[in-house]
Amino acid sequence: MNGIVLGHGLSGRADLPIPGWLVGWAAAGVLAVSFAALAAFWRSPRLESPAPFRPLPAPLSRALTSVAAEALCGLAGVFLLGVLVWAGLTGDRSTAENAVPTFVYVTFWVGLAAVSVLAGDVFRAFNPWRALGRGASWAARRLRAGGGSPLSYPDRLGRWPAAAGLAGFVWLELIAPGGTEPRTVAAAALVYTAVTFLGMALYGVEPWLARGEAFSAYFGAFARVSPLERRDRQIGLRPPLSGLPGLEPLPGTVALLAVMIGSVTFDGLQETDAWSAVGPRLSSALGALGPGPALADELAAGVGLAVAIAAVGGFYLLGVAGARTVPGTGGTRELGRVLAHSLVPIALVYAGAHYLTFLLFQGQAMGYLVSDPAGRGWDLFGTAGWAIDYGLIGATTTWYVQVALVVTGHAAALALAHDRALAFYPDARQAARSQRWLLAVMVGFTSLALWLLSQANA
Amino acid sequence: MRALTIPATLAAAAVLAACGGGEPPLPAATAAPATGETPPATDEPPVTETPATTETGPATTETAPAGTEPEPPEAGPTAAVSLEGGEPAGGAARIEVTRGDTVTIRIRSDSPEEIHVHGYDLTLAVGPGQPATLSFVAELEGIFALEAHGSGAHVAELVVSP
Numbered sequence: 001m002n003g004i005v006l007g008h009g010l011s012g013r014a015d016l017p018i019p020g021w022l023v024g025w026a027a028a029g030v031l032a033v034s035f036a037a038l039a040a041f042w043r044s045p046r047l048e049s050p051a052p053f054r055p056l057p058a059p060l061s062r063a064l065t066s067v068a069a070e071a072l073c074g075l076a077g078v079f080l081l082g083v084l085v086w087a088g089l090t091g092d093r094s095t096a097e098n099a100v101p102t103f104v105y106v107t108f109w110v111g112l113a114a115v116s117v118l119a120g121d122v123f124r125a126f127n128p129w130r131a132l133g134r135g136a137s138w139a140a141r142r143l144r145a146g147g148g149s150p151l152s153y154p155d156r157l158g159r160w161p162a163a164a165g166l167a168g169f170v171w172l173e174l175i176a177p178g179g180t181e182p183r184t185v186a187a188a189a190l191v192y193t194a195v196t197f198l199g200m201a202l203y204g205v206e207p208w209l210a211r212g213e214a215f216s217a218y219f220g221a222f223a224r225v226s227p228l229e230r231r232d233r234q235i236g237l238r239p240p241l242s243g244l245p246g247l248e249p250l251p252g253t254v255a256l257l258a259v260m261i262g263s264v265t266f267d268g269l270q271e272t273d274a275w276s277a278v279g280p281r282l283s284s285a286l287g288a289l290g291p292g293p294a295l296a297d298e299l300a301a302g303v304g305l306a307v308a309i310a311a312v313g314g315f316y317l318l319g320v321a322g323a324r325t326v327p328g329t330g331g332t333r334e335l336g337r338v339l340a341h342s343l344v345p346i347a348l349v350y351a352g353a354h355y356l357t358f359l360l361f362q363g364q365a366m367g368y369l370v371s372d373p374a375g376r377g378w379d380l381f382g383t384a385g386w387a388i389d390y391g392l393i394g395a396t397t398t399w400y401v402q403v404a405l406v407v408t409g410h411a412a413a414l415a416l417a418h419d420r421a422l423a424f425y426p427d428a429r430q431a432a433r434s435q436r437w438l439l440a441v442m443v444g445f446t447s448l449a450l451w452l453l454s455q456a457n458a
Numbered sequence: 459m460r461a462l463t464i465p466a467t468l469a470a471a472a473v474l475a476a477c478g479g480g481e482p483p484l485p486a487a488t489a490a491p492a493t494g495e496t497p498p499a500t501d502e503p504p505v506t507e508t509p510a511t512t513e514t515g516p517a518t519t520e521t522a523p524a525g526t527e528p529e530p531p532e533a534g535p536t537a538a539v540s541l542e543g544g545e546p547a548g549g550a551a552r553i554e555v556t557r558g559d560t561v562t563i564r565i566r567s568d569s570p571e572e573i574h575v576h577g578y579d580l581t582l583a584v585g586p587g588q589p590a591t592l593s594f595v596a597e598l599e600g601i602f603a604l605e606a607h608g609s610g611a612h613v614a615e616l617v618v619s620p
Contacts, residue, residue, distance in 0.1 A: 012576025014601040016619060357600070390577045395599035395620045 014271065015357050016395045018402060018453045026403040030410050030446050034439055037414045041432070045423040047416070051242030055234045065233045074131025081128040081189065083373060088186025092375025098182035099369035104189075105173055105180065106362045110355045113222050117348065120230065121223035123215060129196040130216075133205035136197075149204035158211060158251030161199065163259050165192070165214025167309065170263035174270070175301040177294065217256055221247065221344050244344055244416055249337035254313055257340055260347040261445070262309030264354050268452035269308060270301075279304065312445075316343065319441030323434040328425045338424055339438065342417035346445050349409030353402040353453055357393065364388045402453050410446040414439060534560035534596075537614070541567035541584070544609025551614040555596045561616070563592045563604075573613060577602040 018026075055061060063069060080103075088100040095101045115122050124130065172179040172188055179185075192214075199208040209216045224243040229236060247253070269275050279300055286303075287296035320336040329335050368386040372378040379385075393401075417438040421431035537553040539546060544567075555561050565573055570585040577598055584590045596618045604614040 012603045012605070016600060016617070387579065388577075390598040390600065395618075 013357070013361060013390065015398060015402075015453075017455055018399045018450070020454065022399055022403060023450050023454045026407060026450050027447070029403075029407045030443065030450075033407060033411045034414065034443060037411070037418065038432075038436075038439065041418050041435075043422070043428045045419050047242050047245050047419045048423045051238045053229065053231060053234075053236045053238055055236035058234075061233065061235045064235055065230065070125065073125035074128070074134070077126035077128035078131050080126075081193070084189055085186045087374040088182040088189070090374060091182060093182060094375065095180045095182065097375035099366070099373035099375075100182040100185050101180045102362065102365045102369055103373075104185050106359060107366050109169075109173075110351070110359045111363055112219055113351060114359060116219045116222040117225050118228075120226040120228035120235075121220055123219035123223075124209075127209070127213075127216060129193065129200070129213065130205065130209055132193075133197070133200040133209075136200075137205055149200075149202060149207070151202050153203040153207040153211060156251055158253065159217055159256045160252035161212035162214045162217035163252050163255040165195075165212075166218055166256065166259045167263070167305075169214065170259070170266075171302065171305060174263070174267055175298055175305060177298060211250060211252075218260065221256070221260070222348060224341075224344060225348060241345075241412060241416060244341045245420065247341040247344065249334075249340060251337070253340040254316060254336050254343075257343040257347055258309050258313030258316065261343065261350050262312040263305065264347075264350040265312060265448065265452065266305045266308035268354055268455070269304065272452070272455040274455070275304065315444060316441055319437045319444075322437035322440070323421075325437075326425070326430050326434040328430050329434070335424075339417050339420055342413045342420065342438070342442075345409040345412035345416065346442070346449075349405040350445075350449055352405045352409075353449060356401060356405075357398055360393055361388055361390055364392075403450070406446055406449045406453070409449075410442055413442045413445075417442070534562060536562040536564065538564040539566070539573075539604070539614050541565070541569070541571055541606060541609075541611075541613065544569055544571060544606050545611050546613045550612050552617060553614055554617045554619070557596055557599055557618055557620055559596050559618075561592075561594060561596050563614075563616075565590055565592065565613075567606075570608065572607040574605045574607055575602060575616060576605065578616075581607075 084100055084103060087098060091100070092098045112123055172184070176184070196208070196213055199212045202208075203212070211217070224247055225241075226243065227237050227240065229238045229243060270279075279297075282303060283293070283296045283300035286299045287293055291299065317332060317336050320339065321332045323329070323339075324332055324335055364386075365388055368383050371381045371384040414435075418431070418435050421434050421438070422428060425431040425434060535553070535555045537551060539551055541547065553561070553563065565582065565584050566589040567584040568586050570583070573582045573584060573590075573592070574580070575592065575594075577600065578594060578596075580592060580594060582590050582592050596616070599618050599620050602616045602618070603612055604616060605611070606613050
């Protein structure tokens, strides 16, 4: 097992670690942003009231939200899911020759996250399970075979199913044996389709998609960062960050974000000397309990992933518990959920900094894979001869973009937590006191991000 | 594409025989700075066939001071990789170079193998008694894997810094 080939599951290329001098500048930037935040923050909430909304030209909005457009996008999503299952189950078995692993782990997981940040909740339109679920319930109504869902979605379940689903996806990509092989990915897609159908059948299409469905939760959280928003039949622009306070503080929200941040942390951690020192020892300790070496490696990695997720969530809740010492708040869990949306920018910049070059380089592979999705020597679009241009972005530019992302995410997280505290606490002084704890949390996450970027393969 | 040269392995066996094939093997997974060492076949074009000479440099990977020596273009950093049963002897080497260097990687293997440099997309066949040399200009920044296609082993890492 080695980091460079298995890091992110697919790539044969890895980023150079960020040099020490740049980490120093980044840390200085983080401190400057933090002190500016403490000194100069506003005194009444600015992001909590309904944000100003500037609609796009009405014909454009109507066209994009029309029934025809919805049906077309839904069909496209179902078609892609079908191609994925077909190419994965019947095509070439190699991860590189078959389009399925690259489509799922690069185009979908990382690429669609980037699109969500820029263009809003695009996944909702293309979500194949939503399209299938709506189609099925429409057919059921037509046949009078029963309309509504048998159960109402339990409040306590919240986003927990989505958090579990995402953890499963990350486990498949980073740890599961053969998890990046076409057959396995296609089989996993079928299993997930079955689970999603069960959820939609039990609780209804929209209730399940709004809370239980993992990818809707994942892309939906990132889409709240986007300047574009859909309100009923209108699409329009909103101010930066104004979409995030609308993230409902449901149970499981902190878990969802802990999975998002913790999984990237683990993926980065795998490439560090720290993991090289701990991983094999953990593996041999687990191997002594009975399982073979391969299984022991997987178990050790599984423990690493679980610990990373738990540590991220635990560290956040620790800060929230500290903030609770300021009078005027409820329990730690409640306050944790209320402030959870401030973790979305952190999750975004963790993924962005970590997967930037993975998307820019490995994403290009889709250019030639699309001509031969099953690896059968086809050339559907005449692009089969394309290659990845590894000169697209240099190491120095990559470093600056990574650092800029991390510092910007830090600033955004502080702004969101501060604004929510102003709305939540009776007066601005209490809000400011509570924010020292959240500041410590954000500095911790940001330092970890910089450390991971400075460690990769060093 | 770029100024990449992939030497063939045609004359390797003959050269090896001429030099006496019974020499000690290359130190496993090492690289030596080219400076101070006479590059093999200095008056040949960059496509070089390397005889299996004994390595004399220190067993660490170093970046050659590119551009500081009035050397011919092939006198960039060199590295040697030795495969035993498809696995790199002594573990995967780390070959550190600076962008623009002409990198020379000598590879020996006791079994037929195909070595692939990711990113640069170079492939090289080696086999018993057929050491081969890969020489190319490192134009792409990043960390790239060298993989043995036969065994699937991770043979070395090419680290190209700006």
